[in-house]
Amino acid sequence: xxxxxxxxxxxxSGDAEVWAITAVxxxxxxxxxxxxxxxxxxxxxxxxxxxxxxxxxxxxxVHTLTALPTVVVGLLLYFMxxxxxxxxxxxxxxxxxxxxxxxxxxxxxxxxxxxxxxxQRLPAAAFETAASLGLGRLTRLRVLLREAHAAVAxxxxxxxxxxxxxxxxxxxxxxxxxxxxxxxxxxxxxxxxxxxxxRALALxxxxxxxxxxxxxxxxxxxxxxxx
Amino acid sequence: xxxRLLPAAAALAALVSCAPPPSVLRIATTTSVDNSGLLEAIVxxxxxxxxxxxxxxxxxxxxxxxxxxxxxASLLLTHEPIGERALFDDGLVRYYRKVMFNRxxxxxxAANPAGVRASESASDAMTRIVRSGALFVSRGDESGTHARExxxxxxxxxxxxxxxxxxxxxxxxxxxxxxxSRQGYVLTDEATLARLAGAVTLVAIYTGDPxxxxxxxxxxxxxxxxxxxxxADRFAQWLAEGAGQAHIDAFRISGRPVFFxxxxxxxxxxxxxxxxxxxx
Numbered sequence: 123x124x125x126x127x128x129x130x131x132x133x134x135s136g137d138a139e140v141w142a143i144t145a146v147x148x149x150x151x152x153x154x155x156x157x158x159x160x161x162x163x164x165x166x167x168x169x170x171x172x173x174x175x176x177x178x179x180x181x182x183x184v185h186t187l188t189a190l191p192t193v194v195v196g197l198l199l200y201f202m203x204x205x206x207x208x209x210x211x212x213x214x215x216x217x218x219x220x221x222x223x224x225x226x227x228x229x230x231x232x233x234x235x236x237x238x239x240x241x242q243r244l245p246a247a248a249f250e251t252a253a254s255l256g257l258g259r260l261t262r263l264r265v266l267l268r269e270a271h272a273a274v275a276x277x278x279x280x281x282x283x284x285x286x287x288x289x290x291x292x293x294x295x296x297x298x299x300x301x302x303x304x305x306x307x308x309x310x311x312x313x314x315x316x317x318x319x320x321r322a323l324a325l326x327x328x329x330x331x332x333x334x335x336x337x338x339x340x341x342x343x344x345x346x347x348x349x
Numbered sequence: 350x351x352x353r354l355l356p357a358a359a360a361l362a363a364l365v366s367c368a369p370p371p372s373v374l375r376i377a378t379t380t381s382v383d384n385s386g387l388l389e390a391i392v393x394x395x396x397x398x399x400x401x402x403x404x405x406x407x408x409x410x411x412x413x414x415x416x417x418x419x420x421x422a423s424l425l426l427t428h429e430p431i432g433e434r435a436l437f438d439d440g441l442v443r444y445y446r447k448v449m450f451n452r453x454x455x456x457x458x459a460a461n462p463a464g465v466r467a468s469e470s471a472s473d474a475m476t477r478i479v480r481s482g483a484l485f486v487s488r489g490d491e492s493g494t495h496a497r498e499x500x501x502x503x504x505x506x507x508x509x510x511x512x513x514x515x516x517x518x519x520x521x522x523x524x525x526x527x528x529x530s531r532q533g534y535v536l537t538d539e540a541t542l543a544r545l546a547g548a549v550t551l552v553a554i555y556t557g558d559p560x561x562x563x564x565x566x567x568x569x570x571x572x573x574x575x576x577x578x579x580x581a582d583r584f585a586q587w588l589a590e591g592a593g594q595a596h597i598d599a600f601r602i603s604g605r606p607v608f609f610x611x612x613x614x615x616x617x618x619x620x621x622x623x624x625x626x627x628x629x
Binding site for chain 1: 369375380384404405406407419420421519520522523525526545548572574
């Protein structure tokens with residue numbers, strides 16, 4: 123109960139550091155979601171239409187990658203981005219960009235796989251209408267995605283929830299640097315390690331509140347069952 | 350083909366432009382200097398003087414060595430003489446100075462079931478803990494504190510049986526909390542014990558053996574990125590030989606000094622070097 127009061131106090135008192143950390147969390151996760159959407163929605167759409175063995179194999183791979191462990195993604199990218207690694211010259215390890223890259227890798231398969239399923243589940247009539255109107259490829263994509271918008275929105279929501287609440291990649295790639303790469307999840311882990319469980323729990327409540335609020339907001343706007 | 354490569358090149362350029370500027374100094378530090386609040390207290394002074402933005406990655410000393418060896422941090426602040434010597438042996442050290450010291454403390458339940466208070470030396474204290482069958486809680490995380498614990502076991506020629514040993518694999522604070530709730534003995538730095546004094550029921554039971562001196566050193570490795578070397582040199586010198594020493598001396602936890610500046614006249618350049626005594 124005290125933790126709830128601590129959380130409320132942290133929110134009400136407008137603790138500047140908590141807000142800054144929340145902003146970093148949102149910035150990193152929303153950037154990753156944007157990149158994953160730009161790449162993942164077209165990829166899922168393309169895979170839904172593609173025929174042949176290669177497309178089937180690629181679909182299986184995309185579905186499989188939705189289960190990538192966050193800490194393994196963090197570790198693999200760490201080796202890539204470390205100064206001794208192949209991409210070390212870019213000097214990106216322990217920056218927000220590195221965290222965005224990691225979370226994009228985590229979000230992309232979810233967005234692509236669920237878009238694929240959404241498009242596949244569209245009634246055949248939708249495809250026929252789109253084809254019969256003689257629309258260009260891009261327009262057809264837009265029309266079909268509008269048909270599948272609820273399922274795609276739900277895909278983005280899942281992907282956001284996954285990256286916004288993940289710790290493994292964020293802490294390995296960001297390094298939990300104060301004022302720079304400290305996010306809600308990494309600061310919760312830190313406060314717990316330091317022994318400040320009350321603050322850890324308070325920050326946890328903030329993390330949960332945001333995650334649930336985003337979910338509820340998107341759900342009521344786009345995903346409510348037609349009555 | 351070129352038109353396809355252009356966006357890719359632009360994306361790459363955008364990513365590269367996100368790399369931190371040379372005025373950012375990334376340092377790998379042991380958790381105790383960060384968790385104790387020392388960095389937060391002294392680093393802003395340097396940042397104001399120099400215009401350098403110091404970004405600390407606080408990890409166990411073992412991890413910190415690895416980060417610096419790979420070139421992912423420009424400067425090291427650690428308290429693990431054996432690991433620091435290994436950096437010398439590998440020919441990686443460009444700059445090395447002792448910065449400050451305090452003590453390791455054998456802490457435990459106030460009832461002191463192993464009778465450790467009367468020990469003649471640190472290794473005698475460890476032997477008493479093993480013989481009494483009391484519980485010992487270990488970091489088990491290759492940190493500087495864990496390294497010191499291992500050398501104390503080696504000096505004692507004894508180790509607790511597995512049933513009497515808990516390895517937390519976590520930081521000092523978490524380990525102290527485990528030791529407190531399980532009423533076990535634990536090796537800790539005095540800064541972290543002081544900071545957690547209100548949250549744990551442990552008391553400092555044995556200290557005073559020179560083998561328990563805890564020395565902190567700053568190092569710059571040859572693997573560091575050249576672009577950041579100027580900032581790294583400035584911060585290292587500020588910390589070890591400049592204004593930083595006074596700020597370290599002024600730092601307090603609950604009114605108590607917990608880090609002591611390196612005394613003049615004592616060798617600063619060798620990992621094995623220790624000051625003669627502890628001011629009290």
